[in-house]
Amino acid sequence: MIYSIFSSLPSFKSYAFRSGLNIIIADKGEASGAGQTRNKAGKSSIVLLIHFALGKEGDPSSLFRKPELKDHNFGIEFDLRGVRIRATRSGATFGKVHLTQVDASKAVKDWAVDALDGDWEATVSSAKWESDLGRIIFQLPEKSEKFGPKFGMLFNYFARRASSGAFLNPQQQSSKQSPADTRVALSYLLGLDWRISTEREQLRQSAENTKKLQKAAQDGLLEGLTGDPKQLLTQSVLVQEDVNRMTEAVRSFRMLPDYAEREKEANNLTREINRLADENAQDGLYIHDLEVSLSSESAPQLDDVQRMYSEAGVSLPGIALQRFEEVRKFHESVVRNRKMYLEEELTQARLNVENRQRKMTQLDDRRTEVMTLLKTHGALQHYSKLQSELSRAEARAEQIKQQQSILHEVAERVAQFKIDQQRLYLRLQRDFIENEQLLKDAILAFEEASRALYENAGNLNIYPSETGPNFEVTIQGMKSQGVNNAQIFCFDMMLMRMATRRGISPGFLIHDSSLFDPIDERQKERALEYGAKLAEQIGFQYIVTLNSDQIPKERVTTFPLEDYIIPPRLTDEPGGGLFGFEFN
Structure with a gap:
């Protein structure tokens, strides 16, 4: 006192x-x-x-x-x-x-x-x-x-x-008192196993942390994933396959230090081969024209001219005939000289084509060498790009593994939470059975105090639930602030009786x-x-x-x-x- x-x-x-x-x-x-x-x-x-x-x-x-x-x-x-x-x-x-x-x-x-x-x-x-x-x-x-x-x-x-x-x-001694605090305090004062309520609160907070973890896993830990474990497994397999493929590509990559120069040389060789081929095509047309000209070149037939004059009744004098012979020889000389020129041009054109063809063969052989080199080797920028792609794929695979790990952990926690919740609920039920007389005394103590105030006594209901022990106070048919405060009075008198009995x-x-x-x-x-x-x-x-x-x-x-x-x-x-x- x-x-x-x-x-x-x-x-x-x-x-x-x-x-x-x-x-x-x-x-x-x-x-x-x-x-x-x-x-x-x-x-x-x-x-x-x-x-x-x-x-x-x-x-x-x-x-x-x-x-x-x-x-x-x-x-x-x-x-x-x-x-x-x-x-x-x-x-x-x-x-x-x-x-x-x-x-x-x-x-x-x-x-x-x-x-x-x-x-x-x-x-x-x-x-x-x-x-x-x-x-x-x-x-x-x-x-x-x-x-x-x-x-x-x-x-x-x-x-x-x-x-x-x-x-x-009645149940709370403060408007800020948490439900867990209330359950622990009342369980302790009445003589129930209060540790069930403390373990239940630890379990609840663990479940809250699990919910936060689950939300983090589903709300953007990985872009483009829904959080479905089955989808994650598929994503993991596919991404890992990309990692394996790119890892092998990087491992077997052969770098050509002057790749760009070789690539430029191959392009120049192709352009030169194409130019020579175009010139050969032009010379081919020229050779054809020369061959046609050679086959059609011949000296004019002067006898035909003389016969024409005779048939016309015109007689050519001797001196004219002499000069006509000179003309004929001159024309033969011109034709002969032209054929020699055409033959020389044809020979030169054919020689040019042969020379170009040999050069084209040489250029093509070199281009084949360069292209083979480019095909079996890679440039530095290509290697860097390949490495970057591999790094991204590896990071993606690691993210998915983390996602899988989190979701698996969440699933295990949820399952364990349900098991632990039921375990605590069974413990609480056994505790209520073992302390049945204590609960009866508390109920009767409240009922006695309530009956001292009202003809229709209020009820104190104490029962186990999955969230812990519940303490409810009711008075049938009466709802007012005065009745609520009277219930607090009865509740406190009940607690005083029970705590005094327990010496606490x-x-x-x-x-x-x-x-x-x-x-x-x-x-x-x-x-x-x-x-x-x-x-x-x-x-x-x-x-x-x-x-x-x-x-x-x-x-x-x-x-x-x-x-x-x-x-x-x-x-x-x-x-x-x-x-x-x-x-x-």
Whole structure:
């Protein structure tokens, strides 16, 4: 239980608590408007102070790190497994907590770890203090496990903070609490096998990583692939065949250093052969013409001319005949000379053709040599291009291998995930069977608290699923914020009963006025009565903060609520709040 809360701030209103139910009231001042609440009174700050003294609430936005408060100490005196401890902390040195054992005669033998390090007074880090409290109060394992229970995630159920969204639903002590955190915390507090939930969360995160890996494989690790393993196998075979073919081509490649010069020579030889062939063709036509001319060349027949004249009756004189003979000889000489010229031209033309043909044969032989060389060798640029193509093919083949490896890994992970999920589900089912009586007790504890508030009691449903243990709270036919908050009250009472039975409760339960705001007056009165009776029955301290207008005006029970109100009463008037002054 908590004995007191205090501060070095002179205007701070300290509280001394007693066992059982303790009600802190904030009165509404006469000067307050009709719509004004007691938010300035600092009721919720009491819950924050307890968290702060126990190692929490140390972030930069903490109330106790504000300039008006940071230089003052705030603390609580409480019972820690039979040892009275004072824990004091300030915003200026928020990373440290000063601890004092009030009764030095009491031994700390029941502690799982000596938070005072063998002395009766010590200053420890807030992180160590929080860790030690987890082991001392909740008997957490010495070695913290990933996703395993921590002090904060358990303690927050016993001192819910409205600022953290703790009054939205029964199962969560914070609006930011993850489903896995909820399952682990509730399993631990109830006595179920919480490691099933931690392993399930590890499995879930592994599955998330698998999904990311799968998405990476399908969304562009390789261009042009759909991610189908069957297609990848085909692609791999074809690309590897290209690699093998090009590798052999590179291996057997014979390079000709002056490939370009040889290629140019072959082209020049071809042009020269073509030129000679064209000239031979021209000379062939010329030879033909010469041969035709030679066969048609002959001397004119002068006798025919003389006979023609005779038949015409014309007689040629002797001198004329003499001159005609000279003419005839002259023509014979001309014909003879022309035939000699044609024969010489024909001989020369034939010689030219023969010479060209021999040269063409020589040029063709050289061209054959050059072409054979070009055919059996390659140029440097061709070799470089071939190597580049081989490198691209090898890179492509490696990419496909990586793709195959990823998709195969994904497939194996998915299959293993399903196996592990079913394995955990079977473990969870066995755990529920083995702890059936424990689950019945929790269900009945909730039902008892709910029946104290409503005629139609709510139900706590705890059942296994493939995602882990589920905790559902229902009240038939009733849906409202007031009913939801009443369910939170019943849920917390159930947790307090179960944790106390297991010896892992802090010994106190705190409910801020935010819990009771929407609850109907009749249920509010019954809730306070039930809380007081249960606290006395199982031995825990129940601290409640209320606004004065939350106290039921028309009573439905004989419960003496006023007897449990403790001083001082807070107010929203200047100086009447917890800290004695207002600040932003």
